[in-house]
Amino acid sequence: MGKLNFSELVNVRALEKMAESLYAISGIPVGIIDVDGTIYVKIGWQDICTKFHRGHQETNDRCTLSDKSINENLVKGKYIEYKCLNNMWDIGVPIIIAGEHLATIFMGQFFYDDEEIDRDFFYNQALQFGFDVEAYMEALDRVPRYSKKKVQDIIGYYQGLVNTLAESGLRQLVYEGSKKELAKNQKYLYTIYNSVNDAIFVHDFYGEIIDCNHTATTMFGYSNVELINMNINDLMSEKSILTKIQLMQSFQKARKNDAIVFECIFTTKDGNEFWVELNTSVIKFDENEDIITTIRDITDRKLAELASQKEAYELENLRTEFFGNISHELKTPLNIIFGVTQIVEMEMQNKDKPIDREKVLNNLKIEKQNCFRLLRLINNLIDSTKLDSGYFELNMVNCNIINVVEEITLSVAEYINSNNISLTFDTDVEEKIIACDLDKIERIILNLLSNAVKFTPAGGDIFVNILDGKEYITITVEDTGIGIPPQKLNIIFDRFRQVDKSFARNHEGSGIGLSLVKSLVEMHGGDIDVESKYGIGTKFIIKIPIKIADNITREESNKQVNSMIDNCVERIRIEFSDIYNMDERDI
Incomplete structure (x- = not known):
């Protein structure tokens, strides 16, 4: 709770009128001043105060000190009687609301009728502060004198008034607090209502829209006023699998169910159609029943x-x-x-x-x-x-990849040349030691060469090139064959795919080979790509990272290289076996 303000809790104007009426009856001056010094009521204040004491800096400071002294010594339910520094009586009654001292009712300035006024004090004070002595002394003579009984009766009245003010102020305080809390809650709920990502509609059982949130306006492109003048049916697409009649029937069914969820197609103001999920439930307020429907865009999910x-x-x-x-x-x-x-x-x-x-x-x-x-x-x-199952593993060795690829290429050179196809091997580096699986590298190169032979007619060319890079060794297998149609390039490495089913029997296959090649290259941490012009030729580009395997001896690497060379003939026969005109004498 923030600092309480007296003027916000009490009707100051009504209080002033009450004070005026009492003054007319009693003649006792009254003032109501808050703890910060703000004067709310001043009735019957004497000229000696308003024209002289409050009008001079030093005597006004005395008045302020007197007010402060009264405020500091006030106790709830008690009053304080105090003779101010300007030698007149003041009485203070505290106004305490919710335990906080907010203001003070001051009665004064006056003299008791049984006391003797020290006129010399006031005369000397007029001389000291430069007041008009005659006017000052006349103002002194107008200061009222009361009996102590009358003052006590007025104090009793003001104490009762203070209690009434406290109760009234407390009620006002509770009311203001409730009003602020209600406004805060309303603002909070309104913020949530307009911040959710789903469109929210409140409508009757016939679909007539009563209210909607901000998301609804952005989702459908209509203003709030436009939507409130529409039926929720108006937002439904003619293409929706749920008809408008079925939608209305769903609203009626909602009376008997907690919630109904269904999907349909809605349309924005500019004609765009999108899939939505509707969640409908009944809301009851007093004697009224309406429907609240949340609409979520599920287009991405449906697509x-x-x-x-x-x-x-x-x-x-x-x-x-x-x-x-x-x-x-x-x-x-x-x-x-x-x-x-x-x-x-x-x-x-x-x-x-x-x-x-x-x-x-x-x-x-x-x-x-x-x-x-x-x-x-x-x-x-x-x-x-x-x-697929994750059981395929590489057996890495460190070897000269240039020598490996050259050996594989030359091992099929005689067979390729016998088909009247020229085979050329070239490299820009003679030695490059990298870590690789020799068996898998052989599978990769033989598969690409067998494909090149299949689709390259007699008189064509096949090129195998190696380029040294900073991070990768690049191996290319290029042919001048029939090429690949542009629309088929994006599926060339897909499993089960065949680029063209119209080829003759000597070009058929299972659709696994290139998919397997891609997987083997990627297991090496490399990448494979293809470039092709239909009717001109195809180039496969393999990039294998340049790295060395740890804990692999040179002897082990040499052993596997020799094993690959020894078994190369049988592997060639296996890889080239689906090319029907292969002659065993060629290899």
């Missing part, structure tokens, strides 16, 4: 749901297509193996003619190639599953 549904639908289609491809990829080599086995079996069982060893070996080569195809597919499926 996310729709996008999720679309994504799930597309993913399901991709899975269906993927499993169709997988079944074909499995069935085709199995059929070939089965067919070749039958041919070899017939050849071996035919006792009428000698075994054609060249024919048998050729059939066995076909059978072996299709076994590699199955192995490649199964390896990709297993690795893809390991990646």
Whole structure:
């Protein structure tokens, strides 16, 4: 509670009229002065005070000291009788409200009728302060004289008045406090009402809007006045799955339920449509019932749901297509193996003619190639599953990445050249030791080279380049093949995706390879990107960070490099197995 103010708690004008009436009856001067010295009432004050004592600085200071002395010595329910420094009687009655001394009722100045007035004191005082002696002494003679009984009766009256003022002031204080608290609460609730992110409407059971918050005006683009003259139905889109009749029926149902929540499409003033969630409940005030409806914009959520549904639908289609491809990829080599086995079996069982060893070996080569195809597919499926489950790990060694990529590239050079495709390897640095998984690097390079061979016609070129950077080694595999359509570039690394399903059989695949390549590169902390011009060619850009693995000996690194070189032929056969015209003699 702040500092109390007497004039805010008591009707000073009415109090002044009461004092005037009492003065007319009793003739005793009265003043009401607050503790700060503000004079609210002064009735019957004598000329000797107003024209002389209060008009001179020194004698006025005496008056002020007298008032202060009275205020300092007042006690609740008591009065103080005091002869001021200017030698006249004052009586003070404290006005105390809520335990706080706010003002004082002063009665005076006067003399008692049984006392002798010291006229010499006043005469000398007039001379001392330069007053008009004659006028001053005449003013002294006009100062009233009262009996002590009369003064006591007036004091009793003023004490009763003080009690009445205290009670009245206390009631006013409580009222003012309640009014301020109510205003504060109303302001607080109004602030909340207009600060929430949801639009709030108060309307009747037929949708006629009675009130709305600030969010409602910003959400729908109408002013408060416009909305109050509308029906909530007017905000509903014709495209909404909930009809306007159903909305009205929902309002009627709200009478029997605590709350009703539903979704529909609303429209702003400028015609923009958006999804909303309506939460409707009944509010009761006195004998009246209305509905309060909160409206939340759920457009982002609905779009996310729709996008999720679309994504799930597309993913399901991709899975269906993927499993169709997988079944074909499995069935085709199995059929070939089965067919070749039958041919070899017939050849071996035919006792009428000698075994054609060249024919048998050729059939066995076909059978072996299709076994590699199955192995490649199964390896990709297993690795893809390991990646999803988090069990795919790198076996890092420190090695010369330039030498590794060159060995891998040159190992397929003869086969690529036999397809009338030129293969070029180039590097701007001869040695760069970095940490990598040799098996995974080989998988990455062989996959990109096999793709380049698939989609590069005879007479084309394939380039493998290495560029040294400050933080990354950049490996590019570029071809002059058929390229990738621009609209397909953003899905090139998506699992289960195939860039073009119209390719001939020698270009088919499961849609796992490039997705796996991207994952392997990223496991190295690197990145892979693609650039392509349809009909001109494609370039894959791999960036692998330049860093060294700790606790890896040179012997261990050399051992793994040699192992990679020794097993390179078999891995090439596996990776290139889906290119049908591959000849075992080429590798």
